[in-house]
Amino acid sequence: MARKTVIILEDDLDGSEASEEVQFAIDGTEYEIDLNEEHADELRQALGRFANAARKSSGGRGRPTGRRAPAGGIDAKAIRQWALDKGLQVNSRGRIQADIVEQYQAAH
Structure with a gap:
């Protein structure tokens, strides 16, 4: 028996059909949001001014991300x-x- 799974993205802002999942981070917290093309462009334009002036981070330095080792200290x-x-x-x-x-x- 064949099975087909269809995933339909819904824009998290207005409920319309989304075209992509956009990922971004700020203050050490990572976010994902499903957006249609118009909203994705709007987000990129809003963040673009700051991204163009910023430097890329390697991720290992700076503010902690909030992730901690489990209480048992397991690596x-x-x-x-x-x-x-x-x-x-x-x-x-x-x-x-x-x-x-x-x-x-x-x-x-």
Whole structure:
């Protein structure tokens, strides 16, 4: 049986059909908004003056993004790399499987 999934974007400002998802960030917070072509152009024009005068950031410096390590102090990047090096299947994003974390902690 074939299945077809259709995603229809709705403009977050006025509910019309959106043509794209626009991503932007300010003060360390990233945003996504679905906009039609007119609203996307309006946003780009409003931000363009500031973007043209600004310098690009590499992302590693400046204000904190608000993301913190979990209370357990788990280094997800290190665990994922360790699991891959051991040939284990690990989620590339999101929560790491508990058994993988346990194996990592036992090995370290």
